[in-house]
Amino acid sequence: MTKHKLMMTTRIASTLVSVTRKAVNNNKMTTRSITIGTDMISSVISLQKCRPWYNSSEEGSNMAIDNAVTLKELFGGNKTVAVFGIPAPFTGTCSLAHYPPYQRHADALLTAGADEIVCYSVADPYAMHAWGKEMGNDSSKISFLADDGTFAKAYGVNANYDVVSLGDRSKRFSMIVKNGHVVTFRIVEDAAADAETLLEELKEVMT
Secondary structure: OOHHHHHHHHHHHHHHHHHHHHHHHHHHHHOOOOOOOOEOOOOOOEEEEOOOOOOOOOOOOOOHHHHEEEHHHHHOOOOEEEEEEEOOOOOHHHHHHHHHHHHHHHHHHHHHOOOEEEEEEEOOHHHHHHHHHHOOOOOOOEEEEEEOOHHHHHOOOEEEOHHHOOOEEEOOEEEEEEOOEEEEEEEOOOHHHHHHHHHHHHHHHHO
């Protein structure tokens, strides 16, 4: 290798190291934990409306940009939003224990003051839509939103489920966001009791 080539190779390697360090530092800067008071509307992150796959433009758009819901749109304004996060659609605990109580308590949550109830998951929007359909979800009461993992990683609720072949997903959690800020947040240990717990938390928040 000539001296010139050696210098160029060294320079490229140095640049790659510098870029990598900046990327790591940027990731550290943008990763945050959800706690009481966390601002949910200052982020540019968006989620996806859950939907079927459209076979023609007349049916609808499959493009992510056309189905994006920004966190500002979701949580902004004088709204109170109840969110429960599940690891994956079509899985046992999510289908049998976590979602059904929310389905039963949806009216109570809305009456207690929730402007919107959101079921969130790191999944593709088509699988989430199909799962909601199978579960008999009423989308006028519970909205299903999908994440490609960006939100989960940015807010520290990501988890790996390789042991059961699910890969990177979301932790099981629930929270209430009022006027754009988190007022309650929990990592859920008892999926079956989560809806009732969140309902009691909501009643306290709204008093």
